[in-house]
Amino acid sequence: MVNLRPAGPTDTDLLVDLVVAAVDWSGGTGIGRADVLDDDHLVRYVEGWPRAGDRGVVAVDAQGVPIGGAWLRMFPPSRPGYGYVAATVPELSLAVLASARGQGVGSALLDACLAADPTAVSLSVEDGNDRARAMYLRRGFTEVGRVGRSDVLLRGTPDLPQRADG
Numbered sequence: 001m002v003n004l005r006p007a008g009p010t011d012t013d014l015l016v017d018l019v020v021a022a023v024d025w026s027g028g029t030g031i032g033r034a035d036v037l038d039d040d041h042l043v044r045y046v047e048g049w050p051r052a053g054d055r056g057v058v059a060v061d062a063q064g065v066p067i068g069g070a071w072l073r074m075f076p077p078s079r080p081g082y083g084y085v086a087a088t089v090p091e092l093s094l095a096v097l098a099s100a101r102g103q104g105v106g107s108a109l110l111d112a113c114l115a116a117d118p119t120a121v122s123l124s125v126e127d128g129n130d131r132a133r134a135m136y137l138r139r140g141f142t143e144v145g146r147v148g149r150s151d152v153l154l155r156g157t158p159d160l161p162q163r164a165d166g
């Protein structure tokens, strides 16, 4: 059984660590917290946390120490995430600290985020991250785009704004 709690305003530092863990999923990038905070694209996942509409869950160990987290954030088109589909579609970020992987924590976090059942959720998964990709495909995500060396996956039906001319 995985202990989960809502992500809150005091979790910004944890989310930075989790962005590091997500980017460094293969363990070979050497990326650190400063790289996330200095990177105009990566910092978008944590800047101003929590913004209106942000929500997430944190997994904690028996002592209450965080071991992973998942969160949903919407991005404006002028400042999209790597998994951006539309301004109305929240993008999911997910990571478990390396010492706690392979024990069902990631699945519990992912399912808790999806249980909120927003109309649609997108995310970005890099080539080679097959364990994570398989988790998403098993939950109904499909490939809808490509950014760099990553696929954009989408689950659900986006509530897209109507075009003024049509």
Ligand SMILES: CC(C)(COP(=O)(O)OP(=O)(O)OC[C@H]1O[C@@H](n2cnc3c(N)ncnc32)[C@H](O)[C@@H]1OP(=O)(O)O)[C@@H](O)C(=O)NCCC(=O)NCCS
Pocket: 021, 022, 023, 024, 025, 026, 094, 095, 096, 097, 100, 101, 102, 103, 104, 105, 106, 107, 108, 123, 124, 125, 126, 129, 131, 132, 134, 135, 138
């Ligand atoms: C991907 C990640 C979040 C998964 O979290 P985790 O706690 O390690 O994973 P879990 O133990 O919950 O297992 C996840 C899935 O892999 C499956 N799995 C577990 N061990 C496995 C193995 N040896 N081989 C294949 N699949 C395995 C589980 O059955 C589970 O699938 P399901 O929930 O669909 O049934 C975690 O490994 C991580 O943080 N990786 C680095 C960051 C990252 O890649 N983030 C995602 C970016 S898109």
